[in-house]
Amino acid sequence: MKFVILDVYPQENHRLIKDTAGGYGTGNNFGKNLFSKLLNVYVDNKIGMPAMEIMYISSILKKDHKVHYSRKFDDPEIIDADFIILPSSIIAHETEINTLEKLKDKRIFVTGIFSNILKDKYEKKNTVVIKNESDTFFYNLQKSGKLNTEFLLSIFDDPKLINQFYSPVNLDDFPFPDWKNYSKNYPLRNDFFGLKEKIAIPILATRGCPYSCFNYCTYPLQQGRKVRARSVQNIVEEIKYWQNKIGCNKFVFRDPVFSINRKHTINLCNEIINQKLNIKFMVETHLNNMDDEMIKLLKNAGLELIYVGVESSNHVVLEDMKRFTIEHDKQYEIIKKCEDAGIIVKTMFIIGNPEDTEETINASIQYSKYLPSLYAQFSVFTPYPGTPVYGDFKELINVKELEKFNQYNLVFKHKNLSAEKIEKLKSSAYIKFYLNFKKIFQVLRYFLRSKYV
Ligand code: SF4
Incomplete structure (x- = not known):
């Protein structure tokens, strides 16, 4: 067939x-x-x-x-x-x-x-x-x-x-994804670590996420709330497979929350280190899962970049979203430790949350600049069909075309903010975060280091 x-x-x-x-x-x-x-x-x-x-x-x-x-x-x-x-x-x-x-x-x-x-x-x-x-x-x-x-x-x-x-x-029973064939005709573009390597192989070590933000998040719809993990041996086997097949040493773990199972993560890192796999990788995780031991171990295993959800700096906004988070001081401390250890951090913020106002969004933008992460991302709160929170917004949805539900547009009538205002705040967030001397110096330093080290 x-x-x-x-x-x-x-x-x-x-x-x-x-x-x-x-x-x-x-x-x-x-x-x-x-x-x-x-x-x-x-x-x-x-x-x-x-x-x-x-x-x-x-x-x-x-x-x-x-x-x-x-x-x-x-x-x-x-x-x-x-x-x-x-x-x-x-x-x-x-x-x-x-x-x-x-x-x-x-x-x-x-x-x-x-x-x-x-x-x-x-x-x-x-x-x-x-x-x-x-x-x-x-x-x-x-x-x-x-x-x-x-x-x-x-x-x-x-x-x-x-x-x-x-x-x-x-x-463990699934075959490895068909990247070899795909990458022949379409570039597997994952060039976000630096200037040396152009592609990274996406890899899935665990599926599922049990966190409370399932209220607005679509990952639990797709993968369930129970975490299922591949064995360490199977993951390592896949890493070696891609190293041998296409000579790729860079990997993107696509787990919703990498390191959610501490023991499994420690075993995986130790195996990568013991077998001298010499890889670089990126993960998305929750700051709560990071501490001194994990930072050191993940760095030694090859972690280069970590995406962490901060969402908002405002506790009322976060509570309304049912987003579990850690205190600001602790967020700063963990991000600083990662960056000092040579792990780049990208913080992810959401603007236009149900309880957001212009002031809370500007405060989040200020907070993003205060945090010592190299990168930040600002997306827009989107009530997705199928999530529990969707019921609260169904009647407020004012965008018919579902392709516009791309996490970067306001798609409902917000009680405090217009779509135009959100658009301006989103654009200005990127300008304020990236176009300042401190950030330009930080980014240049990183790119020079990744080019020559
Ligand atoms: S931790 Fe991330 S993946 Fe899990 S429910 Fe929350 S937003 Fe979704």
Whole structure:
């Protein structure tokens, strides 16, 4: 059989990525002023990848079948494909629906958690929406021996047949994602550590997040609230596999909260150190999981960059979001220790939170400058369909196009702030954070160090 993975996106002048925001995706539109536009181009050129799930599926199918990955809805490979697989997202929702309509004569499996949330939009005569983690479905289907044309066609007549393929899979049993094939035609752009290496392999060590911010976050929708981890041996095996296959020593851990399981993280770091893997990697984690021991160990294992959610400097705003956080002094202390140890920190802030005012947002921007992190990101609070908080905002949503729900636009009528005001505050946040002597000196020092050390 021949499968075409058809991964479509709208035309935008900023980065669009479906792997982030729990598979809903994000579109990094930093704003309309010159500096924001330059940032849009920089990030679009430097960082890009498809959803990891789809690369797992590609590996599973490739065992016995042909798989072609494409971003063009008119790709000639589609003509003789037996089945299409279309990864869903909120950031490309309308484009995906248009594509489904254009390919009425094809049988299409739609994957990704967003198509489960908006099932009525994705369910058509010629589509089957795969539930939850779609790699689990395809893995079980392949293992059952039913991954053949006849059975797949019968699913389109009776979609309930998919229900038998959801038994939990030990994460070690999945094949490694199909990056080798993908990177032949599309650049795996992950050039955010410095100037020396251009790509980094995305890697998933754990799935799931139990934190209280599931109220507004989409990761628990996609992966559940229970943490599931691959064995240390399996992760190390994958690292060595990519080192040997494509000579890549740089990795991006895409776990929602890396180091959530302390013992597992310590074992993984020790194994990386003991086996002298000599890698560089980045993670996203919670500041609460970092202390002297972890900072030292992670640095020795090769940690270069860490993303941490700060969200807001205001406790009322944070409490309303049900965001568990640590005190300001402690945040400063941990970030400083990381930066002093040579681990770059990127703090992530959200503006336009339900209780935000212009004053609280300006205070968060000031706080971001006070914190000693090299980088900061300011996105916009987005009530996503499917999250618990969505019910509170449903009636206030004033943006119809779901592709605009990219985490960088205000999509609801905020009680204190207009969309224009949020747009200005977002743009000015980036200018205030990056365009000052202290930051320019800090960034230059980092780039010179990474170039020559
Ligand atoms: S820590 Fe909160 S924001 Fe981060 S993945 Fe978990 S639920 Fe989402």
